[in-house]
Amino acid sequence: MGKTIAILRNVEIYPNRKEEIVTRMFGVIDMGHPYIQNIYNGGDYLIGGEIELLERIRYNDGLDEWRKTVKELLDEFEEKGADTVYAFQTRNPTHAGHAYLMKSAGEDLKKQGYKKPILWLSPLGGWTKSDDVPLDVRVRQHEKVLDAGTGHPGGLDPDSTVMAIWPAPMVYAGPTEVQFHAKSRRCAGASYFVVGRDPAGMKGSMEAIAHRDDDLYDGNHGRYVLQNSPGIENMKMLSFVKVMYDITDNVMKIPDPNRMDDFISISGTKMRKLARNGAIPCSATNIPTDLEAANCIPSGFMVPEGWDLVVDYYKNIDDNRWIPWSQPHEEAPAAEQTTLVEGTFGFSSFALHSTTYDSFWHDVDYQPQKQSSSEKNTIINMVTEIPMYMAAKMEVDKSLPGNPIRQDTNKDGSPRYYTYGTTFFNYGLVPQTWEDPDLKSSGKNYGGDNDPIDVMELGSTPLKMGSITPCRVLGSLELIDEGETDHKILCLALSDTDANRIFDMDDLERVKP
Numbered sequence: 001m002g003k004t005i006a007i008l009r010n011v012e013i014y015p016n017r018k019e020e021i022v023t024r025m026f027g028v029i030d031m032g033h034p035y036i037q038n039i040y041n042g043g044d045y046l047i048g049g050e051i052e053l054l055e056r057i058r059y060n061d062g063l064d065e066w067r068k069t070v071k072e073l074l075d076e077f078e079e080k081g082a083d084t085v086y087a088f089q090t091r092n093p094t095h096a097g098h099a100y101l102m103k104s105a106g107e108d109l110k111k112q113g114y115k116k117p118i119l120w121l122s123p124l125g126g127w128t129k130s131d132d133v134p135l136d137v138r139v140r141q142h143e144k145v146l147d148a149g150t151g152h153p154g155g156l157d158p159d160s161t162v163m164a165i166w167p168a169p170m171v172y173a174g175p176t177e178v179q180f181h182a183k184s185r186r187c188a189g190a191s192y193f194v195v196g197r198d199p200a201g202m203k204g205s206m207e208a209i210a211h212r213d214d215d216l217y218d219g220n221h222g223r224y225v226l227q228n229s230p231g232i233e234n235m236k237m238l239s240f241v242k243v244m245y246d247i248t249d250n251v252m253k254i255p256d257p258n259r260m261d262d263f264i265s266i267s268g269t270k271m272r273k274l275a276r277n278g279a280i281p282c283s284a285t286n287i288p289t290d291l292e293a294a295n296c297i298p299s300g301f302m303v304p305e306g307w308d309l310v311v312d313y314y315k316n317i318d319d320n321r322w323i324p325w326s327q328p329h330e331e332a333p334a335a336e337q338t339t340l341v342e343g344t345f346g347f348s349s350f351a352l353h354s355t356t357y358d359s360f361w362h363d364v365d366y367q368p369q370k371q372s373s374s375e376k377n378t379i380i381n382m383v384t385e386i387p388m389y390m391a392a393k394m395e396v397d398k399s400l401p402g403n404p405i406r407q408d409t410n411k412d413g414s415p416r417y418y419t420y421g422t423t424f425f426n427y428g429l430v431p432q433t434w435e436d437p438d439l440k441s442s443g444k445n446y447g448g449d450n451d452p453i454d455v456m457e458l459g460s461t462p463l464k465m466g467s468i469t470p471c472r473v474l475g476s477l478e479l480i481d482e483g484e485t486d487h488k489i490l491c492l493a494l495s496d497t498d499a500n501r502i503f504d505m506d507d508l509e510r511v512k513p
Contacts, residue, residue: 032205
């Protein structure tokens with residue numbers, strides 16, 4: 001939010017060839033695919049170049065301890081005495097079946113002659129689709145898996161495991177994407193990558209041409225492509241095998257074909273339903289065949305404290321406290337003495353309330369009570385919604401009591417940001433004003449936009465969100481926006497360093513050409 005963390009050098013701007021990108025990356029036709037939608041919602045041009053990072057990126061979301069640099073990962077592998085590293089990517093909570101696969105992969109590597117294979121538990125940290133398990137739930141659940149150690153079938157040995165968030169997004173591009181998942185881990189020391197059925201795949205939407213509500217990709221294609229991928233060099237694949245829950249010893253393992261009645265399958269769909277219903281552990285000696293009817297989860301399926309976290313999430317799935325994926329958490333640049341922050345800035349939970357007035361819109365004075373007689377009709381109060389240099393589209397919420405300042409949302413409910421860059425002015429509203437939809441502009445048939453009158457403050461200093469600033473009116477703009485009249489008052493804060501030199505638009509042009 002206005003903080004410089006990197007410099008883009010050797011800038012290149014090029015056309016955003018959306019159809020070509022989608023065709024090459026996904027190889028499927030599905031306009032309902034969430035990441036394909038993201039691509040088509042993008043602009044007409046892309047920008048690239050060499051990024052010079054000025055400082056370490058921190059998200060301040062409580063998960064930064066698990067965001068490790070390549071050097072930190074290599075050092076940790078060395079400290080644990082690794083003679084090889086195998087990576088296991090996650091975007092789901094880890095249950096005993098996953099743990100079995102990870103531990104079995106380590107044992108297989110020992111059989112090949114390695115003394116200390118180290119598991120890199122690698123939860124994906126970038127963007128994921130809205131119905132995936134949030135990043136913080138996954139990471140906190142993984143912590144419980146490591147805390148349990150080998151004392152539980154679903155636990156992992158912390159002495160032979162390193163957990164680190166991998167920052168990439170999930171684009172659900174199947175065979176194409178899994179090549180990136182594997183090859184990108186090589187730069188941090190992984191020699192093996194554990195890959196299962198249909199890696200990076202998903203079901204087609206109802207807009208898919210060929211595979212509606214069915215796997216977009218053949219379940220085996222990801223592994224086949226990866227094994228024959230150019231550039232894979234010496235990296236090797238460790239394949240998943242199907243595991244089931246053995247009710248005789250409460251351990252997940254490869255099923256014994258001679259006693260299949262002793263094994264039950266717990267799908268992801270069933271796990272989610274049990275979690276939503278708050279399922280409790282089953283009896284260790286009498287596991288029912290219908291888990292959903294009994295509303296219980298086998299005790300060996302997941303470490304208990306990890307299961308509690310999963311239940312908490314699915315029972316409170318609409319709560320705003322979850323962190324879907326890595327997004328910076330910054331303090332709102334708010335007026336500290338006169339406002340109260342609710343929720344997290346940059347998320348839908350955020351709201352900024354006035355502690356002085358019942359409403360930013362209705363109760364703040366339209367003009368300062370004290371002002372010189374010579375400027376009586378030219379000074380207004382401005383309530384700052386969007387401080388200078390901030391891209392988050394903030395505005396008073398007309399629908400809520402007190403009209404707190406909140407972030408506007410896109411059609412999909414995500415927080416809205418300016419797409420044309422950061423503002424070079426402070427933006428806000430004139431309190432106790434309203435643009436009447438029934439009042440038509442002179443000579444035009446456009447009514448007001450049903451909002452307070454907007455203000456653009458053209459000074460040199462960012463104003464605090466929620467601050468109330470006396471401001472000298474210099475001029476105005478009358479815009480037509482989607483068939484509505486939208487006025488923008490141009491003003492200068494009386495506290496600005498140039499306030500004693502700028503009194504009208506001619507002065508503005510002279511002082512700030």
